[in-house]
Amino acid sequence: MIGVVLFTTFIVGPWMTSLSLNDYLHSGETWQYLRTIMIYPLPPGLPGVFESNPYSHEVNGSLWTLQLEMVYYASLLILFFVGGLKRTRLLVLFLIVNLIHFFPMSFGTTYIELYRYFLIGMLLYAWRHVIPIRHRYALIFIVILWVFKESAMFYHLFLLVGAYLVLYAVYKWKLPTSFQVILGNLSYGMFLYGYPLQQVVAYYSPSAHAFLNFIFALPFTLLCAWLSWCLIERPSLQWMERRMARTNHQQAYKEHNQTPTTT
Known part of the structure; x- marks a missing residue:
C-alpha cells in the first residue's frame, strides 16, 4: 500500500499533472493524498492529474x-x-x-x-x-450463466456459479510451478497498480476500447506487480516468517526450561 501511494504521488502524479512540477509539489492536495496509506479516509485525488480522462481525477479507483x-x-x-x-x-x-x-x-x-x-x-x-472441480461442471455453469445473461437472476446466480468458475480457472489452468516460483504472487500488485496504469493509457489513448486499454496496460502492470513482489511483499513475508520462527523458538526454549526435571 505504501509503495503504490508513493508511486502514484511522486511518479504518476508529476508525470500526468497539468500543473507545473513546482505547483504540484507545493499543492496541499498532493500531500493530503499521502493519507491514502491509512485507508481511512481516502482523499479525493492528485491536483491536475487525469483531468480529461473519462474517470477524471480518479487516481486509483481500486x-x-x-x-x-x-x-x-x-x-x-x-x-x-x-x-x-x-x-x-x-x-x-x-x-x-x-x-x-x-x-x-x-x-x-x-x-x-x-x-x-x-x-x-x-x-x-x-x-x-x-x-469437485470438474470440466463438465464448469461447462454446465457457463451454459447456465449464458442462458440467464439477460435475466434478473443472472446477478444472483453469478454469486454462486461465478465463484465456482473462479476456482475452476485457478486450479485447472494454473501456471506450472516453475513459472510461479519465477514470477511470484503478483495478484495484490496487479490490484494495486492496475488502475493508475490504465488511467495513464486512457490519458494517451482516450478513444481506446476497454479491452485494448487492458491489453496496453497489462505488461506495465505486471512489471510493477513483479517489482512490488520482489522488493516489498516477499521481503515483508520473509521477515514475518523469521520473526514468528524466532518467537516460537523462544517460547519452546522457555517451556523447556520451565519443565521440572526428575532424578
Missing part, C-alpha cells in the same frame, strides 16, 4: 475496496473467537446475509452486498475437500 476488506477481515477475527468458522455456521451466516440483502436499507448496502462474496469465498474454502 483502493476503496480496502475499506470494506478491513471490516470483513475484522468480522473474520470475531467469527474465529465466537466459534463461527464451522462450516454449518458459516452457511447459516451466508443465508442470513443474503436475506438481509433483499431488504431496503438506508446505510451499509454496499458492505452487505459485497460481504456475500467474501462469505462465499470462506464457504468454498471451508468445504474445499468436498467440492
Whole structure:
C-alpha cells in the first residue's frame, strides 16, 4: 500500500499533472493524498492529474475496496473467537446475509452486498475437500450463466456459479510451478497498480476500447506487480516468517526450561 501511494504521488502524479512540477509539489492536495496509506479516509485525488480522462481525477479507483476488506477481515477475527468458522455456521451466516440483502436499507448496502462474496469465498474454502472441480461442471455453469445473461437472476446466480468458475480457472489452468516460483504472487500488485496504469493509457489513448486499454496496460502492470513482489511483499513475508520462527523458538526454549526435571 505504501509503495503504490508513493508511486502514484511522486511518479504518476508529476508525470500526468497539468500543473507545473513546482505547483504540484507545493499543492496541499498532493500531500493530503499521502493519507491514502491509512485507508481511512481516502482523499479525493492528485491536483491536475487525469483531468480529461473519462474517470477524471480518479487516481486509483481500486483502493476503496480496502475499506470494506478491513471490516470483513475484522468480522473474520470475531467469527474465529465466537466459534463461527464451522462450516454449518458459516452457511447459516451466508443465508442470513443474503436475506438481509433483499431488504431496503438506508446505510451499509454496499458492505452487505459485497460481504456475500467474501462469505462465499470462506464457504468454498471451508468445504474445499468436498467440492469437485470438474470440466463438465464448469461447462454446465457457463451454459447456465449464458442462458440467464439477460435475466434478473443472472446477478444472483453469478454469486454462486461465478465463484465456482473462479476456482475452476485457478486450479485447472494454473501456471506450472516453475513459472510461479519465477514470477511470484503478483495478484495484490496487479490490484494495486492496475488502475493508475490504465488511467495513464486512457490519458494517451482516450478513444481506446476497454479491452485494448487492458491489453496496453497489462505488461506495465505486471512489471510493477513483479517489482512490488520482489522488493516489498516477499521481503515483508520473509521477515514475518523469521520473526514468528524466532518467537516460537523462544517460547519452546522457555517451556523447556520451565519443565521440572526428575532424578
